[in-house]
Amino acid sequence: MNISLHGKRAIVSGSTAGIGFAIAFGLAEAGAEVVINGRSKARVTRAIEQIQRKLPGARVTGVTADLGTAEGAETLFAKVPDTDILVNNLGIFEPKGFFDITDDDWRRFFEVNVMSAVRLSRHYAPAMAEREWGRVLFLSSESALQIPTEMVHYGTTKTALLAISRGLAETLAGTGVTVNAVLPGPTRSEGVGGFFSQMAEEQGVPAEELEASFIAEHRSSSIIKRLATVEEVASLVVYLASRQASATTGAAMRVDGGVVRSIA
CATH class of the missing domain: 1.10.10 (Arc Repressor Mutant, subunit A)
Known part of the structure; x- marks a missing residue:
């Protein structure tokens, strides 16, 4: 299968390292113009340089903004008003017992893990629907299905992303825009x-x-x-962003190494 994303622009939130960086690299390797995002200008610059060093000629730009805030999202919108592919990767985790998780902890996790994806999807998806082509992807987790007792707040936010992903997919029914969630282990x-x-x-x-x-x-x-490796997760995301994945939408796709004991 030859996946080509030439002529498409992709935004990957929280993409200076880890899974987000691997996704950005994979999309750039497939020919997409990629927008890197992070809170530190130095890390954004370093990520861009790493990709361009390995992929000479890759079209990679960056936006320094904290997308866990409404102000950060507005910064991104002003600099990159439109995209074809949106990967809502930004997320935080923290092992913490349920009785030690404060109200502020809950709010912080929802702002970063959930509201960042809501704001970006709400802004970018309508134009995708107008063009009758687009990809919106949410990085959830196997923890959305098997809530870890050591970080209930994290698992809860990842479950919320599954609901948002399915709801948005149905909202965009028939538009040519696919919406899916990816569940790494x-x-x-x-x-x-x-x-x-x-x-x-x-x-x-x-x-x-x-x-x-x-x-x-x-x-x-x-x-x-x-x-799993970050590249193994990124490979699934790149496929779901492709033209070949046009009939896959409203799905929760697991790349969890079989952790979730389910045949569906």
């Missing part, structure tokens, strides 16, 4: 890798051993028995 992203490295250092064990222990104890249903 445990993935070796920058944030997760750093989390394991810190814990490994504190416990005096290799990070690889800690990762294997986490899978065995907390995600024992995993079929691949390892963390």
Whole structure:
């Protein structure tokens, strides 16, 4: 299958590292013009340079803005008023017991994980519908289906994205715009890798051993028995952004290594 996104523009929120960066790279590799986003100008610049160094000629620009705020979203809209592909990747996670999660924690997680996607989709999707072509993607998580007790607030926001994704897909029925959610499982992203490295250092064990222990104890249903790579997640996103995926919409697509014990 030859996926070509030449002539299309893509915005990937929270794309200076991890899954977001891998998605941006994959879209650029497929020929799309890609807009990188992050809160730090230095990290945005570095991400652009990394892609252009590996993909000479790639069309990559960046917008420095905190899309977890309404003001940040307006900054993006002013600089990039239109897009063909929107990947709502921005998200935060934090292991914290339910009884320790404060009101402010709940609000922060909803602003970043949910409202960023709502604001961007509300702005960009109508023009896609007018052109009768577009792709809107939400990065959810297997934690949306199996709420982790160590971070209920995170899982709840990822479940909310599933509802928004399905609702928006039905709202845009017949327009040529597809809307889907992608559900990664445990993935070796920058944030997760750093989390394991810190814990490994504190416990005096290799990070690889800690990762294997986490899978065995907390995600024992995993079929691949390892963390996924960011590239494995990005590959599914790139496909869903393609012309070939035109009949896939309103779906929750898992790339979770089989963690969710379901045949559907």
